[in-house]
Amino acid sequence: xxxxxxxxxxxxxxxxTVSRVLNHSPHVSQETRATILQIMKELDYVPNRNAIxxxxxxxxxxxxITSSINEIMLPFLNGFVEVAEQHGFxxxxxxxxxxxxxxxxxxxxxxxxxxxxxxxxSCVTSAKEVESYCKYGPIxxxxxxxxxxxxxxxxxxxKGYTLALDHLIPxxxxxxxxxxxxxxxxxxxxxxxAYEQAMQKYNLPVLRxxxxxxxxxxxxxxxxxxxxxxxxxxxPSAILCSNDHVAAGVLCEAxxxxxxxxxxxxxxGFDDTELSHTLGITTIRNPIAAQAQNAFHLLSxxxxxxxxxxxxxxxxxxxxxxx
Amino acid sequence: xxxxxxxxxxxxxxxxTVSRVLNHSPHVSQETRATILQIMKELDYVPNRNAIxxxxxxxxxxxxITSSINEIMLPFLNGFVEVAEQHGFxxxxxxxxxxxxxxxxxxxxxxxxxxxxxxxxSCVTSAKEVESYCKYGPIxxxxxxxxxxxxxxxxxxxKGYTLALDHLIPxxxxxxxxxxxxxxxxxxxxxxxAYEQAMQKYNLPVLRxxxxxxxxxxxxxxxxxxxxxxxxxxxPSAILCSNDHVAAGVLCEAxxxxxxxxxxxxxxGFDDTELSHTLGITTIRNPIAAQAQNAFHLLSxxxxxxxxxxxxxxxxxxxxxxx
DNA sequence: CTAAAGGATGAAACGCGTTACATGTCAAAT
DNA sequence: ATTTGACATGTAACGCGTTTCATCCTTTAG
Numbered sequence: 001x002x003x004x005x006x007x008x009x010x011x012x013x014x015x016x017t018v019s020r021v022l023n024h025s026p027h028v029s030q031e032t033r034a035t036i037l038q039i040m041k042e043l044d045y046v047p048n049r050n051a052i053x054x055x056x057x058x059x060x061x062x063x064x065i066t067s068s069i070n071e072i073m074l075p076f077l078n079g080f081v082e083v084a085e086q087h088g089f090x091x092x093x094x095x096x097x098x099x100x101x102x103x104x105x106x107x108x109x110x111x112x113x114x115x116x117x118x119x120x121x122s123c124v125t126s127a128k129e130v131e132s133y134c135k136y137g138p139i140x141x142x143x144x145x146x147x148x149x150x151x152x153x154x155x156x157x158x159k160g161y162t163l164a165l166d167h168l169i170p171x172x173x174x175x176x177x178x179x180x181x182x183x184x185x186x187x188x189x190x191x192x193x194a195y196e197q198a199m200q201k202y203n204l205p206v207l208r209x210x211x212x213x214x215x216x217x218x219x220x221x222x223x224x225x226x227x228x229x230x231x232x233x234x235x236p237s238a239i240l241c242s243n244d245h246v247a248a249g250v251l252c253e254a255x256x257x258x259x260x261x262x263x264x265x266x267x268x269g270f271d272d273t274e275l276s277h278t279l280g281i282t283t284i285r286n287p288i289a290a291q292a293q294n295a296f297h298l299l300s301x302x303x304x305x306x307x308x309x310x311x312x313x314x315x316x317x318x319x320x321x322x323x
Numbered sequence: 324x325x326x327x328x329x330x331x332x333x334x335x336x337x338x339x340t341v342s343r344v345l346n347h348s349p350h351v352s353q354e355t356r357a358t359i360l361q362i363m364k365e366l367d368y369v370p371n372r373n374a375i376x377x378x379x380x381x382x383x384x385x386x387x388i389t390s391s392i393n394e395i396m397l398p399f400l401n402g403f404v405e406v407a408e409q410h411g412f413x414x415x416x417x418x419x420x421x422x423x424x425x426x427x428x429x430x431x432x433x434x435x436x437x438x439x440x441x442x443x444x445s446c447v448t449s450a451k452e453v454e455s456y457c458k459y460g461p462i463x464x465x466x467x468x469x470x471x472x473x474x475x476x477x478x479x480x481x482k483g484y485t486l487a488l489d490h491l492i493p494x495x496x497x498x499x500x501x502x503x504x505x506x507x508x509x510x511x512x513x514x515x516x517a518y519e520q521a522m523q524k525y526n527l528p529v530l531r532x533x534x535x536x537x538x539x540x541x542x543x544x545x546x547x548x549x550x551x552x553x554x555x556x557x558x559p560s561a562i563l564c565s566n567d568h569v570a571a572g573v574l575c576e577a578x579x580x581x582x583x584x585x586x587x588x589x590x591x592g593f594d595d596t597e598l599s600h601t602l603g604i605t606t607i608r609n610p611i612a613a614q615a616q617n618a619f620h621l622l623s624x625x626x627x628x629x630x631x632x633x634x635x636x637x638x639x640x641x642x643x644x645x646x
Numbered sequence: 647c648t649a650a651a652g653g654a655t656g657a658a659a660c661g662c663g664t665t666a667c668a669t670g671t672c673a674a675a676t
Numbered sequence: 677a678t679t680t681g682a683c684a685t686g687t688a689a690c691g692c693g694t695t696t697c698a699t700c701c702t703t704t705a706g
Binding site: 046070094252274 | 377
Binding site for chain 3: 013014015016017020026027028029032051054055056057
């Protein structure tokens, strides 16, 4: 293996000069640079990343913590990977299955300098513990965190949800069900608040018996639909779903049960994924890729000393055939 | 920052002994170990990964090259990440969008020792060029490669496809369309061969006019369905799809066009994802997670000097409601 | 003509563990 | 009593760039 020292010896210059060539330092004469580059080429030399990282203290790697990789987070993941790459950073994914010990592994990797920063997509570690790792490097979260020390690019789901309600209620929907996500997440609480406030505002009943927690997938959506039908009470006239997948499940199962959509049941999804587009589900567009970019921009300050502006984001309702 | 040397000084032992403690060497007395661990704890010490990697020449990171992250590859990705993690390896994802220069970046990272090995999910770099990187570390491919130097865990799609045909033809289907994938991939060729051979065997027409290349998503499936209807010729009686998503698209569009499935058109998907389960699509189960494990096992030999057995894999037809 | 400024380059320390080899000790084997 | 060997621990080199500070030479300004 050829290393920098070897290049130095063969070229007759010092390691410092070779290093300068590698780093495009202006303080190298043209001829010197040419000579050294030539020798590097002949020896098929590439610098060792680990040595660079050890020296500089930077790995140019960012860790991404997520419970699992699924379709919902893909736009965020892809958006983040792309912008990070543009700035020379690579993304390492930590799939944790919501296991604290695996999450800790990711945080420890920040401490051990395997990664320069962390992006949290979902995590169950307490905000307090997460904060204790902030001193080792910047941490940004997609999920809203209780702790101001941790940057967040999550959008206030309250507004998105309110958008959906202001769309449904004027259409005459009074009894509205909710397929919710993670029970203790801020998003879920925010959505519940939006719902309960809207109901109060319009003087409508809050149907807590039609709250369905922990719904994430198509299958969960189907389960919710069946559960609604089995309830002793009459079917709600509309359902707000935590994401498009759940909405798709509800829709498929509703059709299978010969319900008319939106006649018997209106359905609203969330995220505006391809699936909702295909199935014609009304949904709330959540500018996820833009959030991912903001996440990287937030890290840019501490990481590269460059302050990048946060993009302005807002929700949008895409009306299709299910409302 | 406290480093190993500091621990050594404070404990009164040498760096070597401290290192032995870190690496659970048996040649350290109980008291010494206890003392050193105590000091490490007090100073909140963790070893620096970059230093370790530089010393050992191993990063315990494996790069994964993929065009993009999508639902089809998720089982592979998740399966691989899981087994790798169990053995102390982390996975770095390179999203390339089939851009050779981005792929080269991944290969260069192998050369520069940022990763110890590479797993290719999809890549457009020539087999010859890929091979030229084999000397820097083990490379395994999910996609079948033309080059024997590169390990592959892809299954012979020929068998899976034949399974589907042996299911359809006895049911009386004679005119069979094909929604295919990447035109020049070995999988696609293999599928075409399986189709053409089966057709010959049963003395049925090969409908090349009903080959639809480059279909990957639900939207592609819908497109295919519409294209079939627009063709001057009568509709085929069945269609084999490159994956469940395409099948789902075909199915949804078929329903929208008021076709009966399987009456007017039988549909077979591929991969047995949740989607096909939900929509009741007959599909070929492709043991993808097991393939991912095999991929890691293949890397285990060169990487850890441990030969791990390859699991035996085979396709299975899951009959549902679309055939 | 000289001092100040600037550019090219080198020496050496640094970042941080790992590991081959050497040394010293004490107990078991002969 | 002596050899053999296992065991605990230390020494020092190694892996490989980066970076600070110093040096030397050439301009340019005064």
